[in-house]
Structures are given as structure tokens and as C-alpha cells.
Amino acid sequence: MGALKTVSLVILAISVFTFIALFGRLPAFRKTPVALLHRALWVHLPNGIAAVDNRLFGGRVVLCWNRSGSYILKENHPLVLIFFVSLLVIGEGLFVPAAWPRLSSFHQFAVPVAVILPYLLLYKCVVTKSFITAENHEEEMKRYPYDRVLFHPGHRCSTCDFLKPARSKHCSFCQACVSRHDHHCVWLMNCVGANNCVYFVSLLVSLSVMLVYGIYLGYSLLSEILNESVPPQVRESMQGWTGWINAWSVVVAAHPRIGGVFLLMLMTAPLAISFLAYHVYLIWAGVTTNESAKWSDLKEDVEDGFVYKTRRSLIFDSRHSTDFYDQSWPVHTDQILVIDEEPPTEGCLLASDSNCIARRPASDLPPDPRWKRLHSMRDVDNIYDMGFWLNLRDVIGLSVRRPKDILST
Ligand SMILES: [Zn+2]
Ligand SMILES: [Zn+2]
Structure with a gap:
């Protein structure tokens, strides 16, 4: 005990x-x-x-x-990656050989698959980079439209010295701009971005499956051992939680390799599963980890009453409407947001390439009635949220844009 x-x-x-x-x-x-x-x-x-x-x-x-x-x-050092791989290798090195003679032929086939898959996906996560370089910059600029809420055109990365594509971020660990930046992952020694996000989510799935499967095997084997080693009359006398925990303590102590790793899996599985659930939620919501922080900042600005919204068609004439938003992108919106302590006043100027308003020509002008103060994030459109299946297609790396022949009609 x-x-x-x-x-x-x-x-x-x-x-x-x-x-x-x-x-x-x-x-x-x-x-x-x-x-x-x-x-x-x-x-x-x-x-x-x-x-x-x-x-x-x-x-x-x-x-x-x-x-x-x-x-x-x-x-960007490999210490956490080494710790992560060591944890996997040591845990599996202890558990699998000890459990192997007791496994059925089905499990002897399934266990190697469950063990090897995370290593393959981990390798793909580590070696696949999503860096934006001078060579692919032009392509990356076309990958996503600017939503003009979190990402505005015209911003340069001072280190890489090129215009920042929408949804990208410069990573100081990787020393590069990363396409569709999610987060820099110390476990992978790499950024999770446009090219390896699919491997990253698959890695989380494979780790969660491996841990749940390992817990199931550990529990089955330890119960089997318990049934073999404890006579039926003693088992019957094990009343309540204390008796149950006492019996399990004896079995775990007698088989520390299976028992110890079983407990370790029991404790770490919730971590892997909750991290997987969080990333599935992000895909569902059409945001990256990086963007979720930006959305939270915007939410605080909305709660403080500093965000004003109007319709693009009210502000700009048709000359600006075609180049303001990317036509082949599946989601369209008519919103323009401005973050300011004071409401935009009549006569304020809005630059057509961004949401920046020029300062009011005279401070005593009345507020422009076309702008409404935002009270809820429900009134803000996220153009990167195209619905779960299109969001998933995007993460996998499949095209989500509308074909050109549909656009021309
Ligand atoms: Zn950069
Ligand atoms: Zn990075």
C-alpha cells in the first residue's frame, strides 16, 4: 500500500x-x-x-x-526531445518484454504497431520545417488572405526582411518566419506550422491511442496476475476500496516493470488526451495556438469597449471591393474593425489597404454613425474558420480555395 x-x-x-x-x-x-x-x-x-x-x-x-x-x-536545444524519446524508449523497454509472453498473437501484432507509429510521426514532426524562405515567399504570400483583424497586409519581418504572409510568425528559436505558425514546440525542437501540423496532430492521436491501449493491456495483465496469485477465498474476503488497493499494491510491487509503467501511463494519458482535444478544438474553431492568444487579446479589447465595427461596403466604393478580400477564399466577410479608445469620428480616413484610421482631422467632430461599438466576439467573423471539414482539409495540406472556373461565373 x-x-x-x-x-x-x-x-x-x-x-x-x-x-x-x-x-x-x-x-x-x-x-x-x-x-x-x-x-x-x-x-x-x-x-x-x-x-x-x-x-x-x-x-x-x-x-x-x-x-x-x-x-x-x-x-533551440534537444534536451526536452531527448527526455521525451528516453521516456518512450525506457517505458516501452520495461513494459513490452515483461508483458510479451502473456500477450495473445493479436496483441503481439498490435503492440509493435502502437509502439513504432509515434516514433515515425515524431521523426516527421521534427524534420518537416514550415519556414518561409526567399524561394517560397511568393507562394506563401498566396497561401492565406489577410483577415484584417489579426493579420494586416504591409507588415515586414525585420529579421527575414520580407513582407509577413498572413498567419505567419517569426520564431526566435528557429530564427525563421514560419508559415501558419501554431507554436514552437520544445518537445519537437521545431515549430508546428503549415507543413507539419498534420504530423503533429497525428502524433498526438498515436500517443493517446498508445497510452490508452497500454493502460488497457496493463490493467488486463495485472488483473490476470492478481487472479492467478491470489486464491479465490482471499479475493472474496477483499472488501471495499482498501482491500482492492492492498491487493493491487502487492501485484504492482511483485511486477514493477508492468506495474510501474502502467501507473506512469495512467498519469500521462490525460496530458496527451487533453492536448489532443485542445488541438481538435483549434481545428474546429479555425485558429492556431498563436492566433488563439490574439483572439483573447481582441476579446479583452471588445470587453473594454475599444472595438468598433462597420461594413466595408459602407466605407469603400466598389473600386476597392475587389482587392480588399481574396475572391477565391471560401469565407467572405463585410467587416472592418478598428481598435481605438474613441469611436471613429465623421471625416476620419480609413486606409484602403488596412484597418488603420488616420487621426481625426478635428477632435470636436461627432462620432461617425456608420461605426458601431462591438459588444460580443460573436459579431466578429474569423475568415480562417471555414467549417470543421474544410479546416481539417487545410491542416492536412489539401486545397480549400474555390476553383477559378466557379469564380469567373
Ligand atoms: Zn522572420
Ligand atoms: Zn520555432
Whole structure:
């Protein structure tokens, strides 16, 4: 009982710590205890340590830590990837040979598939880059239209020295602009972007399936061992939770390779499954992790009453209407948003290539009635959300644009 409880608590603590450290910054956890704990871990704890170090050692410990810490936090290093692969190799190296003699021929066929698939997908995730280069820049500019909400035309990447395509972002770890930037993944030593997003989601599926399958096998084998090793009369006398946990502790302790990895899988499966669920949600919503943070910022601006909306057709005449939005893109919208503390006033100018309004010619002019203050994010269109199946096609890398012959009719 004691050993099982200790091992479970340690693995649970590590899982919760890893989850908060890695995912606590996600916009989904804003204003939740997870975000608070993440901030405590990454901001308050280092500040506290620095204050103590300043008092006791004149800041020497933090200086030394910063040298190694900046490598860990700011460089694209393979430490987390090595940890991830080691966890897989060691876990499988312990579990599979110990379980193998007890597996049926079906499972002896299925286990190698479940084991190998994540390695293949991990390899594809690591080696497939979505970098925007001078060679593919022209193509990348055509990949997505600017939505003029989160992405506006005319912005340059100062490092790469070219115009930023819509939905791209410069990654300081990869030192490149990344197409359809989702997030820089330290587990992969690579950015998740347009070209490897499909492998990334497949990797999450394969890891979740492997863990759930592993838990099922572990549970079946340990119950089998329990039934073999504990006489029926003793089993009958095992009443309630305590008896059940006691019996399982004995089995896990007697078969630590299967038992230990079973517990590890039990604790890590929720991590993999919740991360998979989050990415399925992102596909459903037609946003990337990078964009979800931008949408959250916009939501706060809407709540503060700083966002005004009008219809494009009210502001621009037909001369501007054809080049404002990309005609072959499946989703069209008539919205123009402006983020400003004051409502746009009569006579304000809107540049046709962006949502920027020129400052009001005279501050005492009345508000322009064509602009309405936004009260809800439901009134903002996301042109990258084309419905689940088209969003999925886009992630897979299939074309989502309307064919030219339909456009001309
Ligand atoms: Zn760049
Ligand atoms: Zn990156």
C-alpha cells in the first residue's frame, strides 16, 4: 500500500507540474488557477530566488543559473526531445518484454504497431520545417488572405526582411518566419506550422491511442496476475476500496516493470488526451495556438469597449471591393474593425489597404454613425474558420480555395 501510494503521488505531482509548466500559458487557462500557478512558477519563484541570492551570495548563483537557463529557455536545444524519446524508449523497454509472453498473437501484432507509429510521426514532426524562405515567399504570400483583424497586409519581418504572409510568425528559436505558425514546440525542437501540423496532430492521436491501449493491456495483465496469485477465498474476503488497493499494491510491487509503467501511463494519458482535444478544438474553431492568444487579446479589447465595427461596403466604393478580400477564399466577410479608445469620428480616413484610421482631422467632430461599438466576439467573423471539414482539409495540406472556373461565373 505504502509503496503504491508514494509512487502514484510522485508521478501525479510530476504530471501536474509538467502540465502547469508547459501549458499554463495557453490562452484557454487565462484567469484560472492553472495560469496563476504557471506565473508563480515562471515569474514569482525566480524573482524570489533572485532576491534571496542577492542577499546571501551577491547574485552569483542567479548569474551562473542564467547562463545555463538562457540556453534552456532561449536556444533551440534537444534536451526536452531527448527526455521525451528516453521516456518512450525506457517505458516501452520495461513494459513490452515483461508483458510479451502473456500477450495473445493479436496483441503481439498490435503492440509493435502502437509502439513504432509515434516514433515515425515524431521523426516527421521534427524534420518537416514550415519556414518561409526567399524561394517560397511568393507562394506563401498566396497561401492565406489577410483577415484584417489579426493579420494586416504591409507588415515586414525585420529579421527575414520580407513582407509577413498572413498567419505567419517569426520564431526566435528557429530564427525563421514560419508559415501558419501554431507554436514552437520544445518537445519537437521545431515549430508546428503549415507543413507539419498534420504530423503533429497525428502524433498526438498515436500517443493517446498508445497510452490508452497500454493502460488497457496493463490493467488486463495485472488483473490476470492478481487472479492467478491470489486464491479465490482471499479475493472474496477483499472488501471495499482498501482491500482492492492492498491487493493491487502487492501485484504492482511483485511486477514493477508492468506495474510501474502502467501507473506512469495512467498519469500521462490525460496530458496527451487533453492536448489532443485542445488541438481538435483549434481545428474546429479555425485558429492556431498563436492566433488563439490574439483572439483573447481582441476579446479583452471588445470587453473594454475599444472595438468598433462597420461594413466595408459602407466605407469603400466598389473600386476597392475587389482587392480588399481574396475572391477565391471560401469565407467572405463585410467587416472592418478598428481598435481605438474613441469611436471613429465623421471625416476620419480609413486606409484602403488596412484597418488603420488616420487621426481625426478635428477632435470636436461627432462620432461617425456608420461605426458601431462591438459588444460580443460573436459579431466578429474569423475568415480562417471555414467549417470543421474544410479546416481539417487545410491542416492536412489539401486545397480549400474555390476553383477559378466557379469564380469567373
Ligand atoms: Zn522572420
Ligand atoms: Zn520555432
